[in-house]
Amino acid sequence: MNKQLIMTTATGAALLLTACGGSNVKTNAAGLPQLGAATGASLASCAELATKINFANTTITGANAIAAGTLTVAGKPVPAHCQVTGQMYKRTSTVDGKSYAIGFEMRLPNNWNGRFFYQANGGVDGSVVPATGPVGGGGPLDNALNQGFAVISADAGHGAPTPFFGLDPQARLDYGYQAVGKLTPMAKYIIETAYGKKPDRSYIGGCSNGGRHTMVAAARYADQYDGFLVGNPGYRLPLAAIANIAGAKAYNSLATTPGDLSTGFTLAERKLVSDAVLAKCDELDGTADGLVQNTQACQAAFDLNRDVPTCSASRDGTCLSAAQKTTIGGLFAGATTATGTKIYSSFSYDAGLATGGWASWKFNSSLNLDTGAVGLIWQAPPEDLATFNGPNFALNGDLASMLAKVGATNATYTESALSFMLPPNPSDLSALRNRGAKIMVYHGASDPIFSSDDTTAWYNALRTANGGDASNFSRYFNVPGMNHCAGGPTADQFDMLAPLVEWVERGKAPDSVLASVRGAGNAGGVNADLPANWTATRTRPLCPYPKTAKYKGGGSIEDAANFSCES
Template structure:
């Protein structure tokens, strides 16, 4: 048995052991990181601001760019206005297309490479942004650089960053790449490690200087990439922007499969597991949650700001009517209350071992986005990940059937297999997908880098409770306070990265740059609702009674946005973080 196998087995035992014996709200507690002295004892370095440079044109750039194991396939001049953000033209830039480490797989015989595009502004601000993409990757999305939230009004490219986007080492959105052992590792963490120095080298060639400051960010799996980079590549980036991070993605996927089993058992139509918790029933529960929790922040405004207090105030058994003989949308059956309540408390295996975190009760359950993750992705996207990308050994892609795998598979077996390794797949998914020692960010902290994390409290696939637990562990590992280098912002009502009854439009990147380069720690971030006419696109989930331009402060945990007691309830200025 080699050392990688041993690490995978130890990681699996650790996760399974914690899941089996947790007596708190959530299963995960990371290994204790060495506690740092209080922040005041060791002032952190202040990084200097970036300075820009100009590139007259893209002419001749292709002939000058080279890097080991890298093929530049094209360099294109992109005229101003070709790319737009919220209707605003992005300035002229060069698009560099290429591949790294092209090879043929010994497992499936297919050709793999790490595909990328790097966009280089002619007027560069001296900064580099790694765009960490979501889902199972597999495509080179336009390298724009997300600033956070839904319906963005700006992006990093428009702000003058050089931005890279990549496919994480495989082409196509399907999970079949998981048969190739190296593609698993590239997807998990190695693509970031390979692309980062290459991109910085090309930037140096293009502008005559390396980036002064480097940032990485994304949402969902992009948030996971970012959190993994914070742990593995703390020397490569100065700012880390993680949105709705699925940093324990394999476990969240198995928990969602557990949800599919529960909803199938409650379904009135066996062809549609969504009939186990209908839209009317989800609206019923959302309204019951609001009835108990909305005004806890001083304003009855359709937002639950304090999810911790709501956990104590709302009880599904007590606060939702119980059906008699018929389910008609005005009640839940006793079986629904037991099953759905258990999922929100934290999904378990058949033998009662905790799989993943609890989920907060919130107001976004009735949305289409929530339903899609719970009733569709659980049978397709999550099953492909668990069965083909993370399991050792993987399922046979020629015969794999996602819904059958989800509804007939054994959860304990799934959990064991994502924690396993062998001679071909030498790292378990709990090694290559998760950040090692997630609460130990001492390298990042000591060099003056900063981390900003946000998470929607109505996210149906990655729980904001899980991220809250991570941040609590980070605080504990840093003398009780990590706010001098890492801050966590919950976004009330927001679904997965965007949408939901929420003020979900905000620019966290600008706040992060001001913190990294100017020492201005974000005391709050103003977020806006996207009503009709919003330049970034309207959010169809907004309640009819809200102002189309409602604003709220997003507050750094553990602070909560609280109504001052007077002032326009639609305006952020009427709330304070406390």
């Protein structure tokens, strides 16, 4: 019997005992277990931890007292804490001869709130960044460490943010999911050693690949965490990367300067499309405010061929050529192989196309970051490192071959990328649900690399798997205008960790999350993508899907209080 089945069975038994009066397990209004609130403790000693910690396959390299104010968040001093550094499973690869280990750091507050936060990092990992704990969005005003959580950050099993580790089969698996599985019990042991008790509640969260890590944990390690905070998840990351490579080919075919993909869809042309989307969809929420709140309705209302002028002569930024409409429209509908096989997902038309962040992912990352990941980390076998060239791989490689190879295995690479990178059975989160855990997901509608359409499709499948409504343990929040994790013409500054804690530990489900823009003077950093006619302090409610924010019909459109979440 596997661990997930044991846990589910045990939870069912606990619920049965509750119904018979044989246990003090509490249930909420939905009939699911209601987890209790965490209680805090004080750190006895930082310096002694280095000698007290004794965990299998783990080497502690330091335990350092960090004074209050050494770290800051939004200009505020983070309280005093202990930084513990170390490595797990140090080894030398028998495949590429390189040295590998899972590097990590933990930050343990002197005044601990009784909670643990696993910081799932982005990109291809490879760096032990400060363990502060993201709370969501751009320009954060707070973090988990500042709120009193004990936080871990790790490099996911390789020591550089490059794709070369993909030659080692075990490093692939650690990056995909095994590092989380190995680090989690070790981190809880360190917490127990430091405070004299295990964490009462455990949370995991991150954005981008960190969102993928978190979704994988929700499927594989539901027994280890009580709250999951998922941002812009690339939960089908290998497929999204191949789709972005398909985009590179497409934009290059339109480019007036071959090799410069941005000339295939210029800034003026991207602004033209964004403005056309706003003209058709902005007022669907009851007011013209530069935000498309109802993303789903907009896809039905907007038509690229009809609503954007077609060039009768040369391209000049006021129109799209017929070839552009066919090619770009095809990418938004969902990139395909030469034989028509859909690679990944459709993308939503939204107002955030005319930004540097959108362009960077489409025109630069597709030639470099995505190619290295597909060719070296996910393909079986990987490309020859000695001759590999990212742009050449993107512009001249065969999409169908890439798709086949990321799903392939061989004697050396015995688990495919579509297995080690993706959550197994992503719409079956019954183990998470049945033990009283909760998951909150957010995704920017203008994300250029991981499609919010893909996340919406996942959430609809989750709803279907739960009788049409999964809101008693999961909530999904679309963020209008937001690019990849932050930026774009959007209200992208929000804290989703605090409401997740309220939901997990006190049963208060988040009916909306307050988001603000990052205008001039913002303590978390200014968002350069904001339109000039927005106030610097605009706020909006982020609504749980399928609800969207609608203007109430009166009051300032700069104030979230004048919007409500409606179906």
